[in-house]
Amino acid sequence: MDPSALLLSAELAALTTVVLLAVGLPLAWWLVQSRFPGKFLVEAVVALPLVLPPTVLGFYLLTGLGPHSAAGRLFTAVAGHPFPFSFEGLLLASVLYSLPFAVQPFAGALAGVDRRLVEASHTLGVSPLATFFRVTLPLAWPGVLAGAVLTFAHTLGEFGVVLMVGGNIPGRTRTLAVAIFDHVEALEYGAAHRTAALLLAVSFAVLALVYALQRRPSFRWNDR
Amino acid sequence: MERSLTFRLLRRFPRGPTVAAEARLPLDAAPVTVLLGPSGSGKTTVLRSLAGLDRPDEGAIDFAGQTWFDAARGLHLPPQARGVGLLFQDHALFPHLSVRANLAYGLHRLPAGERAARVAEVAGRLGVEALLDRRPAQLSGGQRQRVALARALAPRPRLLLLDEPLSALDAPTREALRGELRHLLEQSGVPAIVVTHDRVEALALGDRLAVLAGGAIRQIGPVHEVFSQPVDAVVALAVGTENVFPARLLRREAGLVVVGAGPVELVAVDPGGLAGEAYACVRAEEVVLEPPVGGDSSARNRLHGAVAWRRDEGPLVRVAVDCGLRLVALVTRASAERLGLQPGRPVAASVKAPSVRVVPRQD
Incomplete structure (x- = not known):
């Protein structure tokens, strides 16, 4: 097994999760609260990676942020290297590709918080933002945790987008899933099996944890 | 201001x-x-x-x-x-x-x-x-x-x-x-x-x-x-409920309470928790009107007075009786005619104790 691929995958998954917590929570909150009539369009965009082949996302990221586009030239000027085949490119692609895996559980969890508790907080003089951190988030955290764990696991195992945007540079963009592909290509079934088994075990453990936590009665705040 | x-x-x-x-x-x-x-x-x-x-x-x-x-x-x-x-x-x-x-x-x-x-x-x-x-x-x-x-x-x-x-x-x-x-x-x-x-x-x-x-x-x-x-x-x-009177507890007797509503005493079933102030409520359809003289009845509250006004409502007649309180009763048209319920006419109003609802007001 390739330790640098394992390290890279873990790093990518962790960073993607952090970015999606920062970006996905406000987005989910907006989706739950907003009465904006065009909201369904945003919801559709968020859900797109669920149905889109990763190659489509990768292709548009490459052409949109490649060295021949204005955005790509800006990226090169700021970052000092071109967008494709970089770790930053990989991170952006992963964030977009895992968006629904974070935002949908987040939105479900936030929507599940009793609206009256939020209103009670407002009448007690607490601002909407403070209410979010003092009431909504503490009550929604099982769902938020589930979204974060799903994002982590999903990023750990992603393949198509990584290959399209990141290529296959050992130590820089060669993740576990890509390493497995390489091993199989080279007919190294033993190495492929070790890496694949690790991914399978980690993914299973993570999902089992999510479902086990949600079954625990103390995990929900019983009001009655 | x-x-x-x-x-x-x-x-x-x-x-x-x-x-x-x-x-x-x-x-x-x-x-x-x-x-x-x-x-x-x-x-x-x-x-x-x-x-x-x-x-x-x-x-x-x-x-x-x-x-x-x-x-x-x-x-x-x-x-x-x-x-x-x-x-x-x-x-x-x-x-x-x-x-x-x-x-x-x-x-x-x-x-x-x-x-x-x-x-x-x-x-x-x-x-x-x-x-x-x-x-x-x-x-x-x-x-x-x-x-x-x-x-x-x-x-x-x-x-x-x-x-x-x-x-x-x-x-x-x-x-x-x-x-x-x-x-x-x-x-x-x-x-x-x-x-x-x-x-x-x-x-x-x-x-x-x-x-x-x-x-x-x-x-x-x-x-x-x-x-x-x-x-x-x-x-x-x-x-x-048409009849609601401010009332206060006067005494308790035999599981019942006697409340004073204006100059009138009303007997009612003890609602529990009654200490002083209360409202006494009687539904108009539970007030029975009778000739002022007449036999004994099972009603614990029998008040004498005169008709203040009447209002015809289809088959029913709404009658207000001044008997220390202004008590509104709802009777059939036939009864109203038989009793001659016109303003000024003397009449007795009876209400059974269970029909007087006392709502305590704790201050």
């Missing part, structure tokens, strides 16, 4: 009736105003608009000279800036916080020492000191209500709004808490508006009664006055 709450609000619902309510409520004289109306009458809309949780389409709200809402000027003070305490129907206690943290929740602007002192003070006043370290899930319905009231009172609101405060409780608890809630509201010194569909609740809690029907406020006045003199048929239907 007398402080008052003035509101005029209009709210349209895409699939539902329009609510257009307006009223002026003095805040000093009568501490508890009850907004009585059937479900769908717009009570909750009025309450939520006053709290700042809903924004009416038109109108204005003014509280003691401060504008809370003015559609014409596009002004809408958020709930945080109104200083209103709201008691939700299901209490809406924060389930992830202890009772202590629930009480301290609205005190975030106070320094820690002062906050703890205020929590202790309000917990003592509402008798929930022993519950401070519990979670809401570990409280009974009655305890929850007292904690919710304490939480709403802790930031010292200028106005208290209560949404069906007793309906989330089971019947025995509700009976027990009705009087207690009145006592707590009066003691708090904060003007309160209680929304309810329950007439008994209105009688037990209110100083002033506003009847809401079809999205509009039909009548406002002292509780017993609105009950006994509804201005129109809609209000009469909403309040249901």
Whole structure:
């Protein structure tokens, strides 16, 4: 097994999760609260990676942020290297590709918080933002945790987008899933099996944890 | 100048009736105003608009000279800036916080020492000191209500709004808490508006009664006055009981109570919890009219007087009898003719003790 691929995958998954917590929570909150009539369009965009082949996302990221586009030239000027085949490119692609895996559980969890508790907080003089951190988030955290764990696991195992945007540079963009592909290509079934088994075990453990936590009665705040 | 709450609000619902309510409520004289109306009458809309949780389409709200809402000027003070305490129907206690943290929740602007002192003070006043370290899930319905009231009172609101405060409780608890809630509201010194569909609740809690029907406020006045003199048929239907008299306990005898209503003594079944003040209520259809002389009857209350007025309502006749009280009776047209019920005619009105409903008012 390739330790640098394992390290890279873990790093990518962790960073993607952090970015999606920062970006996905406000987005989910907006989706739950907003009465904006065009909201369904945003919801559709968020859900797109669920149905889109990763190659489509990768292709548009490459052409949109490649060295021949204005955005790509800006990226090169700021970052000092071109967008494709970089770790930053990989991170952006992963964030977009895992968006629904974070935002949908987040939105479900936030929507599940009793609206009256939020209103009670407002009448007690607490601002909407403070209410979010003092009431909504503490009550929604099982769902938020589930979204974060799903994002982590999903990023750990992603393949198509990584290959399209990141290529296959050992130590820089060669993740576990890509390493497995390489091993199989080279007919190294033993190495492929070790890496694949690790991914399978980690993914299973993570999902089992999510479902086990949600079954625990103390995990929900019983009001009655 | 007398402080008052003035509101005029209009709210349209895409699939539902329009609510257009307006009223002026003095805040000093009568501490508890009850907004009585059937479900769908717009009570909750009025309450939520006053709290700042809903924004009416038109109108204005003014509280003691401060504008809370003015559609014409596009002004809408958020709930945080109104200083209103709201008691939700299901209490809406924060389930992830202890009772202590629930009480301290609205005190975030106070320094820690002062906050703890205020929590202790309000917990003592509402008798929930022993519950401070519990979670809401570990409280009974009655305890929850007292904690919710304490939480709403802790930031010292200028106005208290209560949404069906007793309906989330089971019947025995509700009976027990009705009087207690009145006592707590009066003691708090904060003007309160209680929304309810329950007439008994209105009688037990209110100083002033506003009847809401079809999205509009039909009548406002002292509780017993609105009950006994509804201005129109809609209000009469909403309040249901025609005869409501302020009364006080005189004595108890043989499981019954004798209350004094004006110059008249009425015998009634002991409602429990009656100490002093109360309302005595009699439905018009349960008043039996008889010739003034006549045989004995099983009715414990027999009052002599004269017909004040009569109003024909199809097959029935509504008759008011002056017998120390003005008692309204509902009889059939045939009976009215047989008894010759015309104004001035002497008549006896009988009411059985179980038909006199006494609603205690604990002060």
